[in-house]
Amino acid sequence: MAINVDKLNHILQNFVSATNDVQGAALVTPDGLSLASTLPVNMDEERVSAMSAAMLSLGERIGGELSRGSIDRIYVEGNDGYGVLSSCGSDAVFLVLASKAVKQGILFLEIKTALSELKLVMT
Template identity: 55%
Template structure:
């Protein structure tokens, strides 16, 4: 539905609504009881207005949701491509996942057999716990959380307020180089998250 038609419908509805109370007030001054026809007219007006507004909202939602889903799919595809480049461009990086602070995976490149949902949920919990520990120990804002095990590293980094990056690296990775690669990857990923 064109915007002009929508505005005209809203304007007509507002004029009718604002005109009705004046008419009812005039009728109340002349008679004590409100005529039943006025009630029917108001009901019909309300039903017509509600019907017009419902069709307006349904028409307005459809294109917006399609555009949003299309933008979302494009952004996820671009994120996925950037993650593939990051993993394939470094011999030490074995996997990577982008998650929300509440533990939802947005995009990932993980080793076969790794559960994306579980990895995302654990990563969000680990970062939340790291931030809590940082506050309690008066260390300020957390830059990264690093888990070092016999099979390698897990590095959690905030990309933005809404996105966390988990990088899984081999035990042969040099931490300084790994952190630099992560910083460069975040510089490429961050613009795709807006």
């Protein structure tokens, strides 16, 4: 079954525009290829996609080695905000970029909702 890329892009665009302090989002394959994205213009989509897939893969391996079970999310905190990586089933990685002002609890809830929508389109 073919993936509806237009629907994926629509979900990402709605997520970014409707969620306070979210600056961008992308859905990538575990191999690091972009399926859909709404990233800031100054970001290299191919590089971000490859790094996102690699980060989640490495995080899953670390979680296993540390006996922490399956990984729910990985996030990177920097001076200018957050990058949150979540597994979207076995076929995709969901990346969200948020500003430092974001309320993390609300962000994680919104990510969970978006993941549900994305998974429906992916199946």
